[in-house]
Amino acid sequence: MKSTIGVGLIGTGYMGKCHALAWNGVKAVFGDGPRPVLAHLAEVDGQTARRRADEFGFERATGDWRELIADPEVEVVSITTPNAFHAEMAIAALEAGKHVWCEKPMAVALVDAERMAAAAHRSGRVAILGYNYIQNPLIRQIGHVLGQGTIGRVNHVRLEMDEDFMADPEALFYWKSEASSGYGALDDFGVHPLSLLQILFGPVARVFAHLSKPYADRPTADGARRSVETFDIASILFELSGGISGVMALDRSAWGRKGRIALQIFGSKGTITFDQERFNEFQLYVTSDKPAEQGFRTILAAPQHPPYDRFIPAPGHGLGFNDLKIIECHELLRRIAGEPARVIDFDTGLGIERAVHAMARSHREGRWINLDQEA
Amino acid sequence: MKSTIGVGLIGTGYMGKCHALAWNGVKAVFGDGPRPVLAHLAEVDGQTARRRADEFGFERATGDWRELIADPEVEVVSITTPNAFHAEMAIAALEAGKHVWCEKPMAVALVDAERMAAAAHRSGRVAILGYNYIQNPLIRQIGHVLGQGTIGRVNHVRLEMDEDFMADPEALFYWKSEASSGYGALDDFGVHPLSLLQILFGPVARVFAHLSKPYADRPTADGARRSVETFDIASILFELSGGISGVMALDRSAWGRKGRIALQIFGSKGTITFDQERFNEFQLYVTSDKPAEQGFRTILAAPQHPPYDRFIPAPGHGLGFNDLKIIECHELLRRIAGEPARVIDFDTGLGIERAVHAMARSHREGRWINLDQEA
Amino acid sequence: MKSTIGVGLIGTGYMGKCHALAWNGVKAVFGDGPRPVLAHLAEVDGQTARRRADEFGFERATGDWRELIADPEVEVVSITTPNAFHAEMAIAALEAGKHVWCEKPMAVALVDAERMAAAAHRSGRVAILGYNYIQNPLIRQIGHVLGQGTIGRVNHVRLEMDEDFMADPEALFYWKSEASSGYGALDDFGVHPLSLLQILFGPVARVFAHLSKPYADRPTADGARRSVETFDIASILFELSGGISGVMALDRSAWGRKGRIALQIFGSKGTITFDQERFNEFQLYVTSDKPAEQGFRTILAAPQHPPYDRFIPAPGHGLGFNDLKIIECHELLRRIAGEPARVIDFDTGLGIERAVHAMARSHREGRWINLDQEA
């Protein structure tokens, strides 16, 4: 294996910094794999790019992302720009022979996501999406518990994803309320719980959705009010293969919820629950405990839940949100090295986006949509 | 006001004992109203009836409930028999000029519920249903918080009701898996969250439901297996008047859940959550707290939440499930005395049962059902 | 066994009503034992006594408690007056041949508690104290778990008891701040955690205590301030027999705590925790679970934890604070009937009060006090 890998980073906002921290930390945390060489950083203008490159430890900076993609030292490109740019950048990077690590979702329009998946196929390069929540060692453990049959055959699943950044009805209208940004909570949020379903159970089979608006309009900077075009709330019924029934509720205007992704998995021998707001623990109920002593166990993340052990040798000390990205980065490097890796690549990601668009169609048509027929 | 009221009790199982405890305790707890005279108790046979009458403190016992209804000393009848008997008994009692306190739901078939409501109208007597969860002082407080506008205008509601008495796939087939018992979780459970919606928000406007079976069949006593005819899981989308969107999930095969009725109410200025498994507390998030100090408050039941104060003068000491029935009993006595009372009478209860049947129809037809059109 | 038992009740405040509710409910809940005949009620004046007798269902009422004790129909006397009256009333009742159910603590002065215990011995009657927290079915279950060795050999115990009724520094000075009422949190609260220690582990062996005052003075009605004479906070180290070390913290000025009695029991194979504010659940950690799946189980009260089943046949529905008194009443009746009973009688109660006085002495002398030497 090569001892280094050249990294390019496009975008330095929320997720851009998160990628930068991952590239800075991955080798020290895991000890194995190539050393990332932070080669090139692109931002909207050269000056911002240079400042961020200094902060994040990148060698070169540019205001033109095409320069970064043309840089022969760059072997893998982190794309963390707004969703509208993902397709163009990812396809260009893949065509230039780079591996791509692109933030989710793939694109606003399904056709663009399809073009991205096709480009990945043509290129033969690794192309994965930034679904960091699946990297939580406890989500991995939940998958292991399910695989062992500890809670028996699963028959019902519930997911909730809620935050409150759109909860203030008097916050100024901005692009997330415009139809051009997508459906609203459905694509903004829904892809995350869908990524958890995907990694734990595989693709959804059919969906029924209802989208709603908590606020009909919002104030604009000039003192007027503008109609809200997106749906901050989405309520979904679904079925997984094998007839597992499910409920999914999404709300980006849910006061008090900051990063809630609540999961409930019911099986014939037990139940698992999890909440991302306390993501260093999950709950497990099993019927093998004595009847008078049965209860939901709160299990704290520990070295027994790899790769927690790569971060901290002591149990219960807690990983952070940014650590999940370091794990994701390491899985990307494993995939690039041809090793088995826990990633959502462009193919699988396309399936998730198809489910989102099927949900939107279900809402419009007021009926169940079968995903197989949509594919 | 008369200083006593004659009580008859039909049925002495789970709810029968609960009624008996309420009739024994209501005067001592509240201090006001008539003293219940425990006049007559009916059970399936005279011997059982006599034993229970002795335990519960009733004067007379009978194996024939019609005798109880004919007893001139009996002024109000508690009906706590299996659902299939409610209609006949309640109608007979009302026609005999008795007030009726009947356990929920009214009946398996909607037509029977309609007959019960009609009988109540004709009789001019008080006829209420045993929706005890609405009597929790904290549910009353939640209503008060909503009424004060503390969390602003409500835009989204979620409810879950889960228990695990049907969770064991190897438990023997019994009547709750037979179609003659109803739909399954939908009517067995759904009426409870619907009673909370009713008391807090009024009737639901439209519904979409999906029913599912965790287990296709169950063992029978003779070693064979029999197909399950009811749905232990129900997943429902709904809308309240004013466009409030909602999600309701019901599961009577949810391992580890013992008496969960979880409620989440999202408004433009805050959020309320509640779980019946910890029914002496609720959570309130409001945006009027300082930004760096905002969080869900866990509020313990206290004398500030009447009628908690009638049970315990100290805060945080906890009411019990049976205490809710004592409150319900007191509200019944208030209604009989012509005072304002917090009860679900047969008319309102009929609305709840219509919603349940509309949900079942929605499941069969795979489409939204508008409740107005159903009425 | 006699089919009835005549009951007298002295005092109708917080605990008086609690006793009344227990006497009203015990037969209906448990089904067995004699039917309580509510014969006589005493209060400070005849008018109040008559009103309460009507509310609570007592036949006769008096403003002179000695009349009640002289009543030949009264076989057992509930004493729920302020602590200063316990000794005189209990001794008089015992000498009149009545059984006694007296609220805790026995008396302000140790010498009075000793007189009470001596009177009980002389009388040959049953004399027990109102330590209701030990009656919680889950405390019983915790004892069972300990007895089974599930958490191995216990090596460390922590208890906290906190409420906030003395937390407001601007609340008017009242008798609980006067030295004549006792030490403060130590006797007001400390006896409760000590009753739990007693029932689970037996008597404490030695103690070290520190008492403190959150507020030096409090306002009086005339606008002045008066020095506080009691200690609202008590911090205690102790040892149980066998060298089990312990910590106990008591605070009746702890804002936000309403009825907290938190218990942590550490053993060689596991840990148990409990909090009275959520007294329908306890937590159990055992090392026999798989390492990656170990965690504190939250176990909800259920019919498997007798006598929960006597109140409710379904798990997780929750007992109330007043239900604990009904259980205590039933245990009293069992003791009177000569059956094994879970009670703290005057002898055992005296041991608890000795521990309290030893703690106060430790505070004054700044040294460990050995309970054996004190006895």
Next chain:
Amino acid sequence: MKSTIGVGLIGTGYMGKCHALAWNGVKAVFGDGPRPVLAHLAEVDGQTARRRADEFGFERATGDWRELIADPEVEVVSITTPNAFHAEMAIAALEAGKHVWCEKPMAVALVDAERMAAAAHRSGRVAILGYNYIQNPLIRQIGHVLGQGTIGRVNHVRLEMDEDFMADPEALFYWKSEASSGYGALDDFGVHPLSLLQILFGPVARVFAHLSKPYADRPTADGARRSVETFDIASILFELSGGISGVMALDRSAWGRKGRIALQIFGSKGTITFDQERFNEFQLYVTSDKPAEQGFRTILAAPQHPPYDRFIPAPGHGLGFNDLKIIECHELLRRIAGEPARVIDFDTGLGIERAVHAMARSHREGRWINLDQEA
């Protein structure tokens, strides 16, 4: 300010890796300050040193820590070796003109800690200790809440620190059970809660301690058993200046506790609680909320709690244990740059160790020890 700073790291175990991750990440997280140049790493042998240097990104490696200290490129030295080596290494580094970042505690013997503090004074260099828990943005927020008077005047404090790495009685005897390692939980753990007390309230004034052994002996590799010489449990009463009373309980054999550091702070207007096992939240109870709506608020870490915002722009997403070390590293760099910094330097750290030794003396002598008299 110089744009870089040369870093040496001695030790690469638990804390060594934690320091390495901090040095790798601090510039990218905070954006300001010098860029750390990872110059030199020392381990027990050259081969291990070279492997770790490659993993952690250090330029040079050595099996002789004196070489590292002699390296002119090294400006600051991270010392993460076992406690017994701290004094020698820290003094050598300070005498060589390096800044020192040493893990806690300073030394086993108080005299060594005193020598370290003296060396720091002589050198004029920055010398700080690795008390990472004080760096939690929510501990900073708690300090801010206290400073604002939100909970009024504090009158009582409780701390608990519990883990279970010594909980298995059948785990082999190892050096932590030898007297040469120190007192046991007292110095192993106690310094952490003391660092929180220090940062929030200043030094403790007097202490009373009791140390205990859960297990008298432990098995050895040869099948024998060896007496345990240290105390895995410590129970402490203390007073802070101004008469604030406190309780501290430490247990490193507490099954199920993984990283618990529980804090309860009671004031005249409210209460604060915190638990390190859920260190991205704290609880606040204030009396300014309406009586019927008062409750403990659970406040999630958010950008309003700096420097959380440097890691994640969204609230409630969660920092990790290693992130606290990055904050500590940044505070060290600020102190080196002459800016105000939140650190525990050798002087303050010496005060903490004096408190620990006073506690041990209190245990031996069975009396209160006044810290002023000890200093």
